Amino acid sequence: MPVLSVSKILADIAAGADTPEAAVARSRALIAQKDGALHAFAALCPDDAAVTTQGPLAGIAVGVKDIFDTFDMPTGYGSPVYEGYRPASDAPIVAMARARGAHVIGKTATTELAFLQPATTVNPHDPAHTPGGSSSGSAAAIAAGMIPAAVGTQTGGSVIRPAAFCGIAGFKPSFRLFPSTGMKTFSWSLDTTGFFAASAQDVALFAALLSRRDLTADPLETAPRIGLYRTAVWNEASAEMRAAVENAAAIAARAGATVTELDEPADLSRGRDIHAMIQNYEAAISLGDDLARHRDALSPVLRNALEEGAGISPPDYDAARRIARHARKAATGLFDTVDVLLTPSAPGAAPRDLGQTGSALFNKLWTLTGNPCVNVPGLADAAGMPLGVQVVGRFGRDKLALRVAHWLEGRIAA
Amino acid sequence: MPVLSVSKILADIAAGADTPEAAVARSRALIAQKDGALHAFAALCPDDAAVTTQGPLAGIAVGVKDIFDTFDMPTGYGSPVYEGYRPASDAPIVAMARARGAHVIGKTATTELAFLQPATTVNPHDPAHTPGGSSSGSAAAIAAGMIPAAVGTQTGGSVIRPAAFCGIAGFKPSFRLFPSTGMKTFSWSLDTTGFFAASAQDVALFAALLSRRDLTADPLETAPRIGLYRTAVWNEASAEMRAAVENAAAIAARAGATVTELDEPADLSRGRDIHAMIQNYEAAISLGDDLARHRDALSPVLRNALEEGAGISPPDYDAARRIARHARKAATGLFDTVDVLLTPSAPGAAPRDLGQTGSALFNKLWTLTGNPCVNVPGLADAAGMPLGVQVVGRFGRDKLALRVAHWLEGRIAA
Numbered sequence: 001m002p003v004l005s006v007s008k009i010l011a012d013i014a015a016g017a018d019t020p021e022a023a024v025a026r027s028r029a030l031i032a033q034k035d036g037a038l039h040a041f042a043a044l045c046p047d048d049a050a051v052t053t054q055g056p057l058a059g060i061a062v063g064v065k066d067i068f069d070t071f072d073m074p075t076g077y078g079s080p081v082y083e084g085y086r087p088a089s090d091a092p093i094v095a096m097a098r099a100r101g102a103h104v105i106g107k108t109a110t111t112e113l114a115f116l117q118p119a120t121t122v123n124p125h126d127p128a129h130t131p132g133g134s135s136s137g138s139a140a141a142i143a144a145g146m147i148p149a150a151v152g153t154q155t156g157g158s159v160i161r162p163a164a165f166c167g168i169a170g171f172k173p174s175f176r177l178f179p180s181t182g183m184k185t186f187s188w189s190l191d192t193t194g195f196f197a198a199s200a201q202d203v204a205l206f207a208a209l210l211s212r213r214d215l216t217a218d219p220l221e222t223a224p225r226i227g228l229y230r231t232a233v234w235n236e237a238s239a240e241m242r243a244a245v246e247n248a249a250a251i252a253a254r255a256g257a258t259v260t261e262l263d264e265p266a267d268l269s270r271g272r273d274i275h276a277m278i279q280n281y282e283a284a285i286s287l288g289d290d291l292a293r294h295r296d297a298l299s300p301v302l303r304n305a306l307e308e309g310a311g312i313s314p315p316d317y318d319a320a321r322r323i324a325r326h327a328r329k330a331a332t333g334l335f336d337t338v339d340v341l342l343t344p345s346a347p348g349a350a351p352r353d354l355g356q357t358g359s360a361l362f363n364k365l366w367t368l369t370g371n372p373c374v375n376v377p378g379l380a381d382a383a384g385m386p387l388g389v390q391v392v393g394r395f396g397r398d399k400l401a402l403r404v405a406h407w408l409e410g411r412i413a414a
Numbered sequence: 415m416p417v418l419s420v421s422k423i424l425a426d427i428a429a430g431a432d433t434p435e436a437a438v439a440r441s442r443a444l445i446a447q448k449d450g451a452l453h454a455f456a457a458l459c460p461d462d463a464a465v466t467t468q469g470p471l472a473g474i475a476v477g478v479k480d481i482f483d484t485f486d487m488p489t490g491y492g493s494p495v496y497e498g499y500r501p502a503s504d505a506p507i508v509a510m511a512r513a514r515g516a517h518v519i520g521k522t523a524t525t526e527l528a529f530l531q532p533a534t535t536v537n538p539h540d541p542a543h544t545p546g547g548s549s550s551g552s553a554a555a556i557a558a559g560m561i562p563a564a565v566g567t568q569t570g571g572s573v574i575r576p577a578a579f580c581g582i583a584g585f586k587p588s589f590r591l592f593p594s595t596g597m598k599t600f601s602w603s604l605d606t607t608g609f610f611a612a613s614a615q616d617v618a619l620f621a622a623l624l625s626r627r628d629l630t631a632d633p634l635e636t637a638p639r640i641g642l643y644r645t646a647v648w649n650e651a652s653a654e655m656r657a658a659v660e661n662a663a664a665i666a667a668r669a670g671a672t673v674t675e676l677d678e679p680a681d682l683s684r685g686r687d688i689h690a691m692i693q694n695y696e697a698a699i700s701l702g703d704d705l706a707r708h709r710d711a712l713s714p715v716l717r718n719a720l721e722e723g724a725g726i727s728p729p730d731y732d733a734a735r736r737i738a739r740h741a742r743k744a745a746t747g748l749f750d751t752v753d754v755l756l757t758p759s760a761p762g763a764a765p766r767d768l769g770q771t772g773s774a775l776f777n778k779l780w781t782l783t784g785n786p787c788v789n790v791p792g793l794a795d796a797a798g799m800p801l802g803v804q805v806v807g808r809f810g811r812d813k814l815a816l817r818v819a820h821w822l823e824g825r826i827a828a
Contacts, residue, residue, distance in 0.1 A: 088499050095702035179699050185595040213728045285593050288509035314627045
């Protein structure tokens with residue numbers, strides 16, 4: 001599928017071969033042509049919205065997950081409760097994108113309040129398959145080649161999983177590297193703002209220009225040290241996913257990488273197990289008003305999670321937070337001998353089921369620990385559906401994770 | 415000044431000597447009678463709003479700082495930009511209060527976007543003096559005896575300082591013990607939800623019933639170990655404030671406390687110095703939309719802080735965050751030999767100046783480190799204006815800090 005590249009658009013504009021207005025107009029036309037079948041967008045900016053020509057992201061049409069507030073577009077949070085809601089302000093990440101010259105072209109479809117109840121978005125590779133969630137529209141819009149960059153969030157696996165299912169790059173930065181306020185909060189310890197683009201290089205460039213941070217995926221000077229990290233839940237991955245991860249490791253080794261197998265420390269396995277407790281306890285508080293006033297308008301899956309969360313006692317939550325702290329420490333220890341970990345992005349390819357968005361089993365641990373993660377596209381199953389592998393970096397070493405992901409993506413493509 | 419006590423109202427209701435409806439009706443009448451002169455409230459709930467009779471806080475009329483969203487009252491964030499704004503949801507702390515039976519009787523006045531530009535609220539002890547900020551209305555409403563409990567936030571010194579200036583108890587909990595989402599974020603690393611009530615015992619009871627946490631200020635079994643913590647900025651405190659802190663320490667020692675002088679570690683002094691950099695960098699991102707679209711509607715003091723923040727580079731911000739991390743570690747080390755620290759709540763009594771809200775110099779370090787703080791009322795200057803002393807606890811030891819504050823308040827009153 002032809003995708004739009006952030007790097008290429010910016011290079012063409014810099015070379016005088018393209019203009020911000022023309023690049024944005026192309027995306028607008030592509031959305032008009034393709035989105036009727038995909039439902040990646042929940043709202044679009046007005047047709048006559050001015051296109052900025054100033055700023056390092058001028059000409060980049062960005063889709064923003066409809067869990068973030070925007071002053072100029074309805075913000076529905078994927079829930080009938082908020083249909084047509086018009087916030088007073090842009091979320092900080094939206095204001096940041098506009099300030100850097102990006103064109104916020106529309107709001108991308110999210111699952112209900114960024115939890116599990118699917119949006120109507122379909123997978124651009126096969127409309128019978130889920131695009132993943134909760135950032136469903138952001139991933140699908142990139143994969144379908146409608147826009148070059150999109151913003152999403154991850155509380156369990158909501159950036160890496162849809163990126164993997166849609167065969168594009170997804171980047172979940174270190175916790176709190178980017179602002180996660182001005183969104184409908186689900187879990188304040190976990191909600192993490194992330195990004196989607198065609199390739200690891202593109203997503204890195206977008207994040208770098210957006211944040212004024214040194215995050216570009218510059219070529220590695222030497223081949224990386226990779227920890228093959230099967231996890232304690234390796235057997236939950238499909239045979240094809242396990243083969244894809246091992247294949248990626250073999251490709252990396254052939255290209256000169258040092259590949260070391262790393263067992264999962266018990267502190268990390270325990271961290272994965274208590275993710276849901278932290279998430280649901282906080283969600284019951286965050287969405288307390290929704291549960292109190294709009295109970296019947298919530299999906300059963302969300303209502304049940306919130307009611308379970310409301311039943312967790314503060315001491316149990318505090319104990320879970322202590323386990324999370326230990327997991328963070330153990331995660332840092334993993335990088336004593338390797339640059340990054342290589343692990344599945346999801347249990348397999350996108351399920352052929354629009355009634356679910358797939359599992360966050362291989363993501364939620366890293367959301368809890370706050371480590372940077374990148375989905376590396378390029379592999380596929382027998383049916384041609386994308387299989388994503390995940391590069392996990394040390395906390396705060398986002399640039400290195402992006403560089404290794406870019407390196408690996410190139411070796412896989414070669 | 416007669417104040418309303420959370421403990422007494424709940425005890426009277428439990429004994430059948432009062433009812434939730436009557437208690438709330440009294441607050442409503444007191445607001446009608448007194449607030450015309452004080453301007454503590456920015457909005458009131460409808461006259462006919464039902465009073466809950468169920469829940470542990472039934473009968474407690476609560477004022478909520480107008481920086482938090484409410485679905486049933488306008489939420490102006492203390493700024494002309496948001497005048498009349500009606501959010502779609504209650505902030506989590508508001509939903510929590512309602513779920514526990516509290517009656518959210520009104521929104522209390524805040525400085526502009528919880529920064530420095532004063533609200534029109536005056537100090538109930540003398541209307542020529544500032545009530546402090548940014549939680550101006552919350553503190554004044556308690557001090558004037560209109561309501562028994564109020565919610566505020568502290569990013570620099572916005573809970574402890576107004577509590578001190580108004581002569582009531584203020585409690586800034588450990589960072590993230592209470593939810594701080596659903597508010598207009600200023601600085602996500604610093605914004606901390608806190609509470610006001612007549613006494614340390616009352617504020618502890620309110621926080622405990624609100625959170626289902628064991629935070630009540632139970633009597634101490636033995637006299638506490640107190641660290642007299644003058645800080646590196648001791649000379650910035652007025653002579654009367656220095657005398658008040660030393661007086662409180664002497665009272666505590668006479669009542670059996672062990673009082674040890676503790677010098678300020680360099681890591682904590684450095685933490686105080688970089689608070690503004692973290693705050694302003696994050697505020698420039700948080701309020702990026704406000705600066706971009708409503709620049710002229712912001713006060714000069716806020717605009718300047720945001721523009722300064724926008725000029726801070728990510729590496730400088732990251733360096734400041736490392737200093738903050740060291741300060742947190744050093745803060746924990748202080749409690750190896752003492753239960754709490756005793757330090758000024760503010761440089762002195764409330765300035766006789768309605769054009770400012772006073773200084774956060776003695777508060778901002780503890781907001782940065784996330785330690786629990788309690789303002790202990792009871793002392794006053796020669797003119798009769800309250801002088802608050804601050805009890806600081808170890809991170810996560812909120813209950814102990816509240817118990818010692820209650821103990822000290824009793825000794826001072828005796």
